Amino acid sequence: MRRVISLLAMITALLFASSSLTSSVNAQGSAYNTNFVTAITYQNVGSATANITFTFYPASGSPISVPRTLAANAGASLNVGTTTELSGFSGQGSAVISSDQPIVATIVQLPQSTTVRNRPLSNGFSSNDGSNSVLIATVLKNQFNQTTKFSVQNADTTSVNVTVKFFAVGSSTPTHQETFSLNVGTARFFDAGTIGALGSSFNGSVVVEATGKVVATAIEASVDSSYKVSAFEGVAQGSNTVYMPSALCNFGANQQRTAYAVQNSSNSNTANVTVTYKDLSNNTVATQGASIPPGAKASFLTCSASGIPTSGFNGSAIITSTGAPIVAIGKVSANPSIAPSFGTAFIGASGGAQKLAAPYVRWTQSRFDTNPGNRQRANIAIQNVGSGSSGTITVRYYDLNGVLVGTHTLGSLQPGQKANSNPISATLASGQTQDKLDEFGYFGNNFGGSATIECANSGCQIVAVIRISSANSATSTANVVAEDYNAIPIN
Template sequence: MRRTLSLLLVVVALLVASSNFTAPVSAQSSAYNTNFITSITYQNISNADATVTFTFYPPSGSSASPITFNRSLAANAGASLFVGGASELSGFSGQGSAVISSDQPIVATVVQLPQSSTVRNRPLSNGFGSNDGSNNVLIATVLKNQFNQTTKFSIQNADTSPVTVTLRFFRVGEATATHTETFSLNVGTARFFDAGTISQLGASFNGSATIQATGKVVSTAIEATTDSSYRVSAFEGVGTSQFSNTVYMPSALCNFGGSLQRTAYAVQNTSATNPVTVTVSYRGSGSSIIATQSATILPGGKQSFQTCDASGIPSNYNGSAVITSTGAPIVVIGKVFAQPSVSPAFLTAFVGAGSGAQKLAAPYVRWTTTRFDVNPGNRQRAFIAIQNVGTGASGNITVKYFDRNGNLVGTHTLNSIDPGQKTNSNPSLATGQSDRLAEFGYETGGATGGSATIECANSGCQIVAVIRIASANSATNPADIVAEDYNAIPIN
């Protein structure tokens, strides 16, 4: 979970895989081969207008100069910068990275827009606060031609001087690195890796990666299918400040809903020397534990846990989980997938949270009541899963929905929940301007943009949240959807 942006800096590692921003959208043979253009959704979490400065860097090793420009953002407002449409970036193409600074606190979520008629999902990942960079970052899951998926990721210098980076890949069940690379990064720049092209990983690879650096770095990953299922998701690398012996997962599912959604957790051992014992505890509608799973993980390695494999989990289960470790802290990536025969392209990813906050921000929120289809609307729906990770009751939880100009459109007040328990919100459940909440984030004339804040009432309360952005994948089958998750960002 990202911390408050106290120094008003967001570092965003971009995967802009298109070399031509105006290229026509076309069918792709797989999600892995699809090009993406980045849109940065950013939110002013203060009560004053902000001047936001964007600095875009070419990839590491390029001789091109950074590009810098400003945007204004009203108090409480959320806006999007489409990299492919910004006039200042007309000469920017290929892969790159960005640093966003502001004279007011801001948060940001990166949206990757597929340049494909067959890949409909939009991978989501959060920007990094100025305190989130670390000299030790872990990527809890890295795949190469495994489960028909391959991972691409970036490593960005988040420090004020050049850094030297050592990247190691660990195969599941092995304590010795399969492959190691060492390289340098200039300030703000990123280097990009495609597991599918790293010959040292062999024909296939299922494991994780560790990143050690002489200064602060951050990392973002995209996982995409290599077959015709067209699934793609994104998640952040996890730095030292987020390592924890207790990790909270607001989403735990087993054959849930019409698309039969399931969760799986990739748990990585942060220690390079000690094994860890991990226990996953599942909760139902209350805070009581209904099932558990346990395993031992080797140093630097990972272990996967599938919710439906836990004894005692009911069908159509929609709950939450708490993952604990002894021997060393852990990091966790949550994934959600659906029954392929119903929703073949459904795949999401989010980062498990080691701690919570009293107030959270969700920069990217949309809702459509009447146009959740592929043709003609292709509009989206946001579902917010909120979990109490404190030691006492949360008190009432208030979700406020703001339009792109920072105006309050509606408020959803939820009853208090107990420790470990979860609850849910979406714009259609809020009270306020009902017509605008019914098509939240979609304004007359075609303008888009909407965000939310989530706050618990009791003194010292701690919550986390995961926002699922869902899109229709069929004009005729309502159960066939695609979706992607991102974590709500603490703002206090």
């Protein structure tokens, strides 16, 4: 799990674009060909006003510094395309955040398209998250109508040498590898669609090895007219237990279903993997198993598990491994005849924390489908990953100034059990009005809303995944797009 960003934050951002690129927005033939402008949503989880410096590293030229301040508990957004100090910044790049208070950050990619409405989400990294080995559990080229783009960033204090290895499903021998060097803070970008050595199509994973600390982030985008796009982070270390707060089979009006991409993090040992599915009452309803060769990956489809209710299952999963540790990516899709552009991605968690932060939270009660894609709704799936009951779970929703708007109190969860929260379920804080929750995170022309999630029992451990949904139609309420990101541990 990622630690709170304090003093130094590494953010790997894909497809930064300046405002000069946003003036000529055209409909794109696919999500893969769509340009994005990056917005960084950041939250001060400290006790005092934070003095923050964003340092941007363009593909060429000198770094650019952008100073900001942020009140305690507040959440704000910095849009790369509209920030005055970045008027000369365009193309791809990376960024480092420094702060005198602990902060967390989530990257929001804003599509510059009339057809792509989803906003890929990925978290920033603390200085402790960098590693000389990073795993990207799923990398595709023209597979399942999707192709992956990813970046590797130097998270060290000196230059590093890096080797990137591509492993096909079921293979322990790399299909392709590249070696290069990176200066401090800079990133190297990969587009699987342009790598000829991967052939006409590729389904696999990537292992990044470096002489110093690096981090990685990936975007997965459709190459057809479904306009799906999602993002997730690379993982530095495997685990023998991975928790998935979301496990679905034909759930909801658009029949959502989950799939897990599980990667063996060992270079030498086979991983014997079991996926255990639990319902909202914490009953085990099904299991799946597979053996995964070193460095390779396997996929697990929730609806394919024997015993899973195929009509509206909503639960969670625990993935365990013997023989070798693993990393896992959760993905959610929907019935393409109902919500063709629905597709999300999130990281499976290897452990939890007593308190979590969600830097990017929005809710619109009345304007969700009046202008599809313009305003979002956030739903938070919370799972107890500790060995005992969680005690009361409290979700606090804060505005862009750090003012408490509402609190949602949930009952205790047993180990493996999950529950859900959103702003509209909260009880108003003293002095607040209902419109602050009904249109949470939207304040005139300003944007900002965040949350903290906390369990009460001593030593309790929780994880959470935040789903940000947007309407994809003004007439069909089931036709939505969505993206997930993981809540970030504060302690």
